[in-house]
Amino acid sequence: MEQVAITGVGIVSPLGQSADDFTAAMxxxxxxxxxxxxxxPDSGRYAWISTIPDFDPTAWMDDRVVDGTDVFAQYAxxxxxxxxxxxxxxxxxxxxxxxxxxxMSGVQSLAEAQRALDLEGxxxxxxxxxxxxxxxxxxxxxxxxxxxxxxxxxxxxxxxxANDAIGTAAQMIEAGRADVMIAGGTEHGLCEILYHxxxxxxxxxxxxxxxxxxxxxxxxxxxIVEGEGAAVLVLExxxxxxxxxxxxxxxxxxxxxxxxxxxxSSPDPSGRWEAEAIRRAHSDAxxxxxxxxxxxxxxxxxxxxxxxxxxxxxxxxxxxGDSLLVTSIKGSVGHTGAASAxxxxxxGLQAMEVGALPPVGGTAEVEDGPLFRVxxxxxxxxxIGIVQVNAxxxxxxxxxxxxxxx
Numbered sequence: 001m002e003q004v005a006i007t008g009v010g011i012v013s014p015l016g017q018s019a020d021d022f023t024a025a026m027x028x029x030x031x032x033x034x035x036x037x038x039x040x041p042d043s044g045r046y047a048w049i050s051t052i053p054d055f056d057p058t059a060w061m062d063d064r065v066v067d068g069t070d071v072f073a074q075y076a077x078x079x080x081x082x083x084x085x086x087x088x089x090x091x092x093x094x095x096x097x098x099x100x101x102x103x104m105s106g107v108q109s110l111a112e113a114q115r116a117l118d119l120e121g122x123x124x125x126x127x128x129x130x131x132x133x134x135x136x137x138x139x140x141x142x143x144x145x146x147x148x149x150x151x152x153x154x155x156x157x158x159x160x161x162a163n164d165a166i167g168t169a170a171q172m173i174e175a176g177r178a179d180v181m182i183a184g185g186t187e188h189g190l191c192e193i194l195y196h197x198x199x200x201x202x203x204x205x206x207x208x209x210x211x212x213x214x215x216x217x218x219x220x221x222x223x224i225v226e227g228e229g230a231a232v233l234v235l236e237x238x239x240x241x242x243x244x245x246x247x248x249x250x251x252x253x254x255x256x257x258x259x260x261x262x263x264x265s266s267p268d269p270s271g272r273w274e275a276e277a278i279r280r281a282h283s284d285a286x287x288x289x290x291x292x293x294x295x296x297x298x299x300x301x302x303x304x305x306x307x308x309x310x311x312x313x314x315x316x317x318x319x320x321g322d323s324l325l326v327t328s329i330k331g332s333v334g335h336t337g338a339a340s341a342x343x344x345x346x347x348g349l350q351a352m353e354v355g356a357l358p359p360v361g362g363t364a365e366v367e368d369g370p371l372f373r374v375x376x377x378x379x380x381x382x383x384i385g386i387v388q389v390n391a392x393x394x395x396x397x398x399x400x401x402x403x404x405x406x
Contacts, residue, residue: 014332027379075339150181267304274309321372
């Protein structure tokens with residue numbers, strides 16, 4: 001894959017509502033983890049989430065769109081508006097498409113509607129509930145906003161959704177189906193019913209200390225903190241971008257997606273299929289493993305997830321030591337689900353631009369096993385030309401994306 005440039009970026013995240021704010025906060029190692037509304041410390045129930053403060057949808061869309069959208073779609077619209085503005089060129093409606101990933105889609109609207117039905121009856125149900133809750137409506141709203149008639153797809157492959165959306169969009173450009181694609185992921189699944197499901201399933205231990213709530217690759221980890229937000233890229237055919245003098249943030253060089261085929265939630269403990277996804281992305285990019293300078297890891301802060309990813313990286317890259325730098329966004333913003341990999345791409349692009357990979361937020365005591373450098377404490381300065389972004393999701397969704405500086 002050699003013809004796909006990244007010419008626009010946008011994000012709405014717990015650490016900022018612009019790419020500059022988000023990446024600066026990541027470089028500083030900032031963490032935003034706050035108490036959830038359903039937390040009840042007096043009874044011993046501790047719940048932590050990573051939320052977006054002061055998001056105003058009316059800054060990005062009119063009241064009619066706000067009324068007809070769930071928050072997950074509003075986040076996507078805001079992030080995409082930033083990315084299209086950054087792209088800086090008029091979109092050709094017939095040659096521009098959208099591929100967007102989401103996992104939970106409109107779960108909050110559905111949960112609120114069920115509560116309203118139980119308490120007040122059918123008359124309390126919002127008349128636009130369907131178009132608020134359906135997974136495809138975030139991507140649909142982007143096509144509506146810019147009156148696009150190119151490919152329009154929604155990807156729901158759990159935590160791999162953004163990688164799969166970006167990779168699929170890049171393949172469409174390579175295949176000549178579009179010149180420009182808006183691609184990324186969005187998520188807003190912060191509701192009490194999901195919290196109780198996750199704790200009962202063992203995904204979080206409910207620590208009383210927020211500083212211990214989400215620690216990827218740390219021997220002290222206690223599980224997952226849910227996050228929210230959206231990150232969106234504008235991908236463009238390289239020759240078109242060069243001809244118009246566009247600012248090119250980086251290139252999409254390789255992508256792979258495959259099935260773990262092992263368990264609904266746990267990865268194959270051997271790590272062989274995560275490793276295979278990483279290798280296939282290298283093959284698609286036409287590079288060897290030694291060309292990769294840094295990885296934005298999936299790193300879920302769970303024993304099974306982290307340990308298997310470490311095994312997979314070790315298998316593919318061997319003992320690289322400090323020459324392979326590894327970070328994760330999740331210590332800073334929690335697990336942002338379908339948006340996480342796209343947020344990781346933004347981190348990778350900025351790392352290549354400034355020559356420093358940000359640390360894993362909060363992590364201090366790296367577990368035994370990595371044959372690479374997990375960046376903690378402060379950014380790792382290096383000449384970074386190629387970054388790999390891993391995303392592994394429930395259902396055995398294994399994906400990996402390779403981006404380069406040029």
